[in-house]
Amino acid sequence: MIELKKIIALILSVIMIFSVMSPAVAAVDGECDCGILPTIYVGPLGNTDIYENYGTENERTLFRPATDTIVNLVLELVPSLFGLLLFKDYDGFGDSLISAVYDAFGAMALDGDGNSLPNVSVSIDLPTETNHGKGDQYYFHYDWRLDPVEIAGQLDEFVKRVMEITGHNQVNFRASSMGGVVTLAYFNEYGYEDVDACIFQSCPLLGTDVAGDLLNRKLALDARALLDYATDGYPPFSAGDTALWVLFNTLYYSGLVDIVLGFGEDLLDNLQERVFDELMTPVFGTLLGLWAFVPDRSYESAKAINLDPETQAGLIAKADYYHYQIQGRADEILNGAIDNGVRVMIVAGYNIQRTPLVESLNNHSDATVDTKYASAGATVAPLDGTLGDDYKQACTDCGHNHVSPDGIIDASTCILPEHTWFIKDMLHSNAHDGIMEMYYWFMYSDEYYDVWSNPLYTQFLQNDKPNLRMFPMGNFAEGATAPEFEDGDSYYNKFEQYVMPVTDKLFSFLDKCRAVVGL
Helix, strand or coil: CHHHHHHHHHHHHHHHHHHHHHHHHHHHCCCCCCCCCCEEEECCCCCCCEEECCCCCCCEEEECCCHHHHHHHHHHHHHHHHHHHHHCCHHHHHHHHHHHHHHHHHHHCECCCCCECCCEECCCCCCCCCCCCCCCCEEECCCCCCCHHHHHHHHHHHHHHHHHHHCCCCEEEEEECHHHHHHHHHHHHHCCCCEEEEEEECCCCCCCHHHHHHHCCCECCCHHHHHHHHHHHCCCCCHHHHHHHHHHHHHHHCCHHHHHHHHHHHHHHHHHHHHHHHHHCCCHHHCHHHHCCCCHHHHHHHHHHHCCCCCCHHHHHHHHHHHHHCHHHHHHHHHHHHHCCCEEEEEEEECEECCCCECCCCCEEECCCEHHHHCCCCEECCCCCCCCCCCCCCCCCCCCCCECCCCCEEHHHCCCHHHEEEEECCCCCCCCHHHHHHHHHHHCCCCCCCCCCCCCCCCEEEEEHHHCEEEECCCCCCCCCCCCCCCCCCHHHHHHHHCHHHHHHHHHHHHHHHHHCCC
16 A cells, blocks of 8 residues: 555655656747747847955945945045136046046946956846737846847847746847847847847947947047037927926026036047046956947047057957947848848938937937947938938939938938838837837738838938827838827827927027127
8 A cells, every 4th residue: 555655655756747848848849839929139338237245245346336326436536626726726536526426436437358357247037928919028237338149149049048937949139229239239140030020229230430439539520410419309298398498498598508618628629638648548448348349440540549549459359249240240141131031120310410429410319329330330410400392312223212301311221211200209118108019010911011111210310209109201101001099188289389480489599699699
């Protein structure tokens, strides 16, 4: 009897073991038949906190710094700031600034081979959650300081893990900002077979001029650009936003911004060389994630300024590999994705003032990445103009009209003109519900959509964030009917209707006053 009980217990144990293992076996075999592939969100720069001495009593968050770190940094600068204001002691202020910022961020620097200090790291775990329905996504975190090729290897491991636990043999990517850099590296190093669809949202596929200008020390300060940057980022969508909008305009038209920028220009004249030589270059100039943002036109000059071929040969080799074998071959990589059956959507924002601290501040952008680079090659007018009434589309072989209805963009020069969308007034990586609906339309389908497939999502779209939607601007496929939309009823719509006609007249008068006094 006892033996029989042992046998029964053994049989039950075996059954229990196999019942626990069977979901994992099914996942490995790719047997999930839900019809929805899991989506991996390849996040932007700064997506993951970076720690010094992680898991020890001396743990410190280097990025994003804790509030007390920022407060201490500011307090450390206060005495030297008084010396600067009262006695123009630029050297004393420079000493304090460089020391304080280096203490806060210096440990983030990479060594001459492009490797992190051993006690500086991120905390990342492979996913375990198996839910992967529409709208669900697996967030791929990574140490954005490192070589994108190294990060691509981690992404490949992440992809394999997601396929294993969900029971699918492919995934979808939604790459945002630097996530596009990592995704390009992934495709180059690991191929396309594990990916069904990929959305590149606001990605510096060909770099961004803010990185190129900074590493070439091409700084610029402009009061109007600073106002536009602030008000583009905080338009009056709510009462709180309106308060900021009023504040920014008040600071500008009162001349206070000009006074501050005049002080800033004095700082640049006296401290720019020191700050770059002693802080920016030895710390931030070593981060390979930032080097992947440098466009081709700026790359060699930036290397000559910031990197030493003798002491940083390994770091330079990694930066060169990404620049020449990945960014420089973006056309081959993206076309390779198309040729291998990956459904690709590239989304670029435009009509927003870019970061107003560098010489390229007049580029159309989504406030961070230049439209010409995020779109992988569009021809784009300056921010304050159009391509011209007599402009002719550069590439006509496709037989389609790829010039935007507002005359600002010629998409025919993009690497993938049929698979690149432009959203006017879309902030960097800012996808509201209306934009996400377009992503779902594209991602959860067996069809190969392009810019002519849906009259709701034409190549050029006007963002209407207050009402969580987008309007097609034109360029409809032959025979398509333009969709109709109800008028918006948001706070912004009322502000635009009743307040802006008054403020436009007021600002026009104040602009003339500024011109008279030479501002």
